[in-house]
Amino acid sequence: MSNYAKPRNFHEARWDEPLVFELSSPGQRGMLLPEEKELKELFDGEELLPRSVKRKQAPQLPELGQAQVLRHFLRLSQETLGQEINIDIGLGTCTMKYSPKIHEQFVRSHKLSSLHPLQPIESVQGILEVYYEMQELMKSISGMDAFSFQPGGGAQAVFSNASILKKYFEDHGEGEQRDEIITTVLSHPVNAASPHTKGFKVITLMPDPDTGYPSIEALKEVVSERTAGLFITNPEDTGIFNPHIKEMVKIVHDVGGLCVADIADSNGLFGIVRAKESGFDLCHFNLHKSFSSPHGSMGPCCGAQGVKDFLSKYLPLPVVVKTQQGYDLDYDRKDSIGKVRKFYGVAAVVLRAYCWIRTLGAEGLKEVSRVSILNNNYLMHRLLHEVRGISAPWGKEKYRMEQVRYSFETMKKETGVGTDDVSRRVVDYGLQDYFQSHHPWLIDEPFTPEPNETYSKLDIDEYANVFKRISDEAYSTPELVLSSPHRAPISKISIDPYVDPKDLIVTWRVYQKRREEK
Amino acid sequence: MKKIGLLINPIAGMGGAVGLKGTDGDEILEEARRRGAHPQSELKSKLALESFLTQNPPKDYKFYCYSPSMGGNLCAQLDIPFLLGPGNKVKTKREDTLKACQWMKDQGVDLLVFAGGDGTARDILTSKVDLPVLGIPTGVKIHSSVFVRTPKHLGRELSELLRLPLHEVELREVMDIDEERFRNNRLSARLFGYLGVPKNLRYLQMKKSSGGVENQIALQGIAQRIIGSMEPEEYYFVGPGTSTKPILDVLGIEGSLLGVDILKDKKLVVKDAKEEDLLKILNNSNAKIIVSVIGGQGYIFGRGNQQFSPAVLRKVGKKNIQIIATAEKLGSLGGRALLMDLGDESLEKDLSGFYLIPVDATSTYVYPCDNQE
Numbered sequence: 072m073s074n075y076a077k078p079r080n081f082h083e084a085r086w087d088e089p090l091v092f093e094l095s096s097p098g099q100r101g102m103l104l105p106e107e108k109e110l111k112e113l114f115d116g117e118e119l120l121p122r123s124v125k126r127k128q129a130p131q132l133p134e135l136g137q138a139q140v141l142r143h144f145l146r147l148s149q150e151t152l153g154q155e156i157n158i159d160i161g162l163g164t165c166t167m168k169y170s171p172k173i174h175e176q177f178v179r180s181h182k183l184s185s186l187h188p189l190q191p192i193e194s195v196q197g198i199l200e201v202y203y204e205m206q207e208l209m210k211s212i213s214g215m216d217a218f219s220f221q222p223g224g225g226a227q228a229v230f231s232n233a234s235i236l237k238k239y240f241e242d243h244g245e246g247e248q249r250d251e252i253i254t255t256v257l258s259h260p261v262n263a264a265s266p267h268t269k270g271f272k273v274i275t276l277m278p279d280p281d282t283g284y285p286s287i288e289a290l291k292e293v294v295s296e297r298t299a300g301l302f303i304t305n306p307e308d309t310g311i312f313n314p315h316i317k318e319m320v321k322i323v324h325d326v327g328g329l330c331v332a333d334i335a336d337s338n339g340l341f342g343i344v345r346a347k348e349s350g351f352d353l354c355h356f357n358l359h360k361s362f363s364s365p366h367g368s369m370g371p372c373c374g375a376q377g378v379k380d381f382l383s384k385y386l387p388l389p390v391v392v393k394t395q396q397g398y399d400l401d402y403d404r405k406d407s408i409g410k411v412r413k414f415y416g417v418a419a420v421v422l423r424a425y426c427w428i429r430t431l432g433a434e435g436l437k438e439v440s441r442v443s444i445l446n447n448n449y450l451m452h453r454l455l456h457e458v459r460g461i462s463a464p465w466g467k468e469k470y471r472m473e474q475v476r477y478s479f480e481t482m483k484k485e486t487g488v489g490t491d492d493v494s495r496r497v498v499d500y501g502l503q504d505y506f507q508s509h510h511p512w513l514i515d516e517p518f519t520p521e522p523n524e525t526y527s528k529l530d531i532d533e534y535a536n537v538f539k540r541i542s543d544e545a546y547s548t549p550e551l552v553l554s555s556p557h558r559a560p561i562s563k564i565s566i567d568p569y570v571d572p573k574d575l576i577v578t579w580r581v582y583q584k585r586r587e588e589k
Numbered sequence: 590m591k592k593i594g595l596l597i598n599p600i601a602g603m604g605g606a607v608g609l610k611g612t613d614g615d616e617i618l619e620e621a622r623r624r625g626a627h628p629q630s631e632l633k634s635k636l637a638l639e640s641f642l643t644q645n646p647p648k649d650y651k652f653y654c655y656s657p658s659m660g661g662n663l664c665a666q667l668d669i670p671f672l673l674g675p676g677n678k679v680k681t682k683r684e685d686t687l688k689a690c691q692w693m694k695d696q697g698v699d700l701l702v703f704a705g706g707d708g709t710a711r712d713i714l715t716s717k718v719d720l721p722v723l724g725i726p727t728g729v730k731i732h733s734s735v736f737v738r739t740p741k742h743l744g745r746e747l748s749e750l751l752r753l754p755l756h757e758v759e760l761r762e763v764m765d766i767d768e769e770r771f772r773n774n775r776l777s778a779r780l781f782g783y784l785g786v787p788k789n790l791r792y793l794q795m796k797k798s799s800g801g802v803e804n805q806i807a808l809q810g811i812a813q814r815i816i817g818s819m820e821p822e823e824y825y826f827v828g829p830g831t832s833t834k835p836i837l838d839v840l841g842i843e844g845s846l847l848g849v850d851i852l853k854d855k856k857l858v859v860k861d862a863k864e865e866d867l868l869k870i871l872n873n874s875n876a877k878i879i880v881s882v883i884g885g886q887g888y889i890f891g892r893g894n895q896q897f898s899p900a901v902l903r904k905v906g907k908k909n910i911q912i913i914a915t916a917e918k919l920g921s922l923g924g925r926a927l928l929m930d931l932g933d934e935s936l937e938k939d940l941s942g943f944y945l946i947p948v949d950a951t952s953t954y955v956y957p958c959d960n961q962e
Binding site: 256263267272273274275276277278279280285286288289292293464465511512513 | 916917919920923924925942943945948951952953954955956957
């Protein structure tokens, strides 16, 4: 038996670590700052800071020495299952992949970390060149004609695209008439939410349970002269690629609407499908997902927004351009939708993604998608054939792209063990709990893993083995799973007392306030 | 002093553990006993009442129990102040539940806390005592939304209720399935009516995870949209159910809940209309139908709204049918098309196709209706 096939005898550290505020001891110091008098001599503090931003009293920070601070946070780090310490396949749609450490060195280099967005333009030519070259790469990857990296994430990129639609139709005298957008229920929820925030009415297509994607007939039923656009994720959250996408785009174009591709989950598409050939007018990628830049609690995000030439004048301000004098930020764009974020995007994310693309090259990118699709279908084969009680509803028997939304509904009915229980039990085997589903929950007891190209066959086998084992436990000793986790820093806690926001205490300040009230 | 009726159905839940999917009916109960089933209901009720006592409830309350086996024994065991009624059977039947309800009504209880399943909820509905209720889920089938989530959730809810006036209730569905069909692995849930449950409870049983508050907000949003789209001089036939009820509530109309109400210019024209009332209007005018979906099954016509007969539907026509449902309810159909049971294939074919269904204040789903699936 290989080391990967054996159940891991894992136990997470448990420090029962107090809050850093509770460790505070008056007089303890991590570093000694100059005395106030000395500071005033150094900086003339009265004038350096405007009165309005000066504190009236000292901040109530915990008082600890450096060693105590280090110990505290290292202990907490041992009580987490971060992306790089476990096989992080479970956070589907997030594309948790390995971020090469050499790229991290570039980002942490003072050449980037010391930059300030208000520096003179001639002193930031390097990073602007990276932006410009990155725009060219993204144009090639998508087939679109122009890009902006200003949106601070996927939802904002969709909002920015919705803003472009609004402006485009206003310019064409159809601003009031075209007030509807069409999306699909298994597209990322932002495809409905962001256009709605922009003021559009949202019509949502449901999938056909057999094919897993909406029917052409349903779309034909709802397009009209009121249709501003189609906002769609393909493949949707089921991982099923919609083969009729070009036809759907044509139907919307035929009534005068525009089509927007949500390619946040692009890991199965590199070198295989492009937005341009599918007929889309706008699209967005998430540089913090498929392009390796860490995200979520590990780093900031960046939505790469791409448009066809006829829409490029609407892109957010500023746009990075190449002139005879060098690279520049073009603010002189009267048709732009304006700024969607301060400055011009998260440079660190753009740089990491740029490094990742350049390292792989065109063939490498295609290989990323090939391996991701292969990995996903291999995991699906193992789970569906070996794990009792799991199924892949909506489009049964179909191959999937980069992810699958499974259901533990059968297991729940037969054993009482549902997805919440399995999600806690995986922690006992050294895996992070997993992502279940976006809203609305069309699939009962959901589970959405995404085994991208980072993971080897051995990794996937270890992952699948854990689920097979938990399923066996559910059918033989369900109480073991229902009462899990058993080897994590914190045991199972009932969430019921915490469903009311007024019962939640999420900051030290609130905690203090509640204690005073009592 | 608050008077709390406690009605434990002692046989509820016995069928589940021995694979009988319910304990409705004397034969099934005997079969459950023969298979070695033990009473579950009192054990679970004990958990519920213990959780209540740990909440330090106000002292000015008294429980009312019809018989020792239906709550009296448990109150005595937990030292809860109670008044014992005239019942004395150990092996209870449906009739005892009905008698207990009536006795509690006569005693003037403020709230009827009952322990059982869907069958018990139906019995309380049948008794027509019209008391606010709150269910402890101890039965096999829990499809009705009148129960707290788990027996332990009773404690917090009940102790808070004792601190509040009990007059504000909201109507919640009493659902039940056909146990005989269910034993043959065919699920067929039916809406039997509504019971009043105290308002603003936090830990009530929900069909899905999204919770009741979201559902109520969605229904309010739908109601506002429907009202906003109402045209003057147009007749609206509003179908039964709690999904359509917010439309009437917002307009300040007391409708029939289980019947069809006719509106015109946002005013009630006919309450609880019959088929002939609808046809009479359709002889001279157009009308629009506003109808909801039966959750989990997907029927829009022919189940519980037979007033919408083939003759009525043929005159109204597909384009004048407005279906409403929350996303949660549509999601519960697992992608299956909406259904009709009209006994008229040609009409069902005419009414098939896609419908635009408002699911909340802003979103609209496109959903098929097709009896062929």
